[in-house]
Amino acid sequence: xxxxxxxxxxxxxxxxxxxxxxxxxxxxxxxxxxxxxxxxxxxxxxxxxxxxxxxxxxxxxxxx
Amino acid sequence: xxxxxxxxxxxxxxxxxxxxxxxxxxxxxxxxxxxxxxxxxxxxxxxxxxxxxxxxxxxxxxxxxxxxxxxxxxxxxxxxxxxxxxxxxxxxxxxxxxxxxxxxxxxxxxxxxxxxxxxxxxxxxxxxxxxxxxxxxxxxxxxxxxxxxxxxxxxxxxxxxxxxxxxxxxxxxxxxxxxxxxxxxxxxxxxxxxxxxxxxxxxxxxxxxxxxxxxxxxxxxxxxxxxxxxxxxxxxxxxxxxxxxxxxx
Numbered sequence: 001x002x003x004x005x006x007x008x009x010x011x012x013x014x015x016x017x018x019x020x021x022x023x024x025x026x027x028x029x030x031x032x033x034x035x036x037x038x039x040x041x042x043x044x045x046x047x048x049x050x051x052x053x054x055x056x057x058x059x060x061x062x063x064x
Numbered sequence: 065x066x067x068x069x070x071x072x073x074x075x076x077x078x079x080x081x082x083x084x085x086x087x088x089x090x091x092x093x094x095x096x097x098x099x100x101x102x103x104x105x106x107x108x109x110x111x112x113x114x115x116x117x118x119x120x121x122x123x124x125x126x127x128x129x130x131x132x133x134x135x136x137x138x139x140x141x142x143x144x145x146x147x148x149x150x151x152x153x154x155x156x157x158x159x160x161x162x163x164x165x166x167x168x169x170x171x172x173x174x175x176x177x178x179x180x181x182x183x184x185x186x187x188x189x190x191x192x193x194x195x196x197x198x199x200x201x202x203x204x205x206x207x208x209x210x211x212x213x214x215x216x217x218x219x220x221x222x223x224x225x226x227x228x229x230x231x232x233x234x235x236x237x238x239x240x241x242x243x244x245x246x247x248x249x250x251x252x253x254x255x256x257x258x259x260x261x262x263x264x265x266x267x268x269x270x271x272x273x274x275x276x277x278x279x280x281x282x283x284x285x286x287x288x289x290x291x292x293x294x295x296x297x298x299x300x301x302x303x304x305x306x307x308x309x310x311x312x313x
Contacts, residue, residue, distance in 0.1 A: 015120035020185055024124045024178040031174050032283070035167060039290045046297045050310040053301060
């Protein structure tokens with residue numbers, strides 16, 4: 001930044017480009033969080049699905 | 065000799081073996097990715113000097129350029145994996161390809177949006193149909209095409225073949241993206257880092273950019289492993305080892 005002393009408001013202002021700079025960094029953050037969370041949810045779904053299949057198989061074995 | 069190498073490859077590329085090893089590997093990528101990413105953010109936002117032409121707006125570069133690089137890098141990983149899957153029928157390679165596609169698509173999307181957010185103040189337009197922008201948009205559509213084929217085709221092997229073929233054909237687009245700024249007269253600025261000459265960039269700007277690029281690669285490595293493990297569990301769901309493993313979870 002220009003000037004000798006650091007100021008948060010000047011930093012957040014980004015020399016007038018705040019909208020563009022911060023929406024870029026914001027989207028990057030969203031992208032990172034989404035890419036961490038979504039495969040974790042997917043994992044739970046896959047495990048639940050396999051468990052259901054195992055149960056169904058066990059049930060059909062009992063009835064037949 | 066060849067037989068032994070082949071046997072070794074088959075053992076280590078077996079989904080079961082991969083699942084066990086990859087679980088241990090994830091933190092070794094995830095933790096350095098987080099540390100390096102935060103450090104690169106600090107360097108990019110607080111340490112790197114203001115650009116004399118573009119002012120503070122250039123700081124978008126620390127997101128935009130690594131994202132664009134990743135979108136191409138992941139595409140190559142995806143296409144090579146898909147090729148290995150097609151030629152040598154290694155199931156794990158197809159899983160890596162399938163796990164890579166959504167991550168690559170996100171990076172391509174991020175590169176396009178941040179580029180447009182940079183273009184507006186610098187060029188006066190969010191979007192222009194310029195060679196660099198158009199070829200990167202095609203890259204995003206190639207990812208979408210791959211994912212669409214994966215989810216639309218019921219039979220996994222057919223899905224892998226069709227989407228893998230698309231991924232391999234789409235490799236043509238990668239050099240087009242890279243050289244677009246040289247081949248055509250574009251609005252997009254030329255290469256400042258990836259060229260044979262010395263990078264024409266201030267060292268205090270170059271360091272955070274490269275650190276961010278490494279952090280992004282490590283991030284991809286961690287996420288692709290997590291996603292590939294999901295693919296293993298799903299695709300091998302009828303195997304005994306998966307059933308036993310899932311019942312313990």
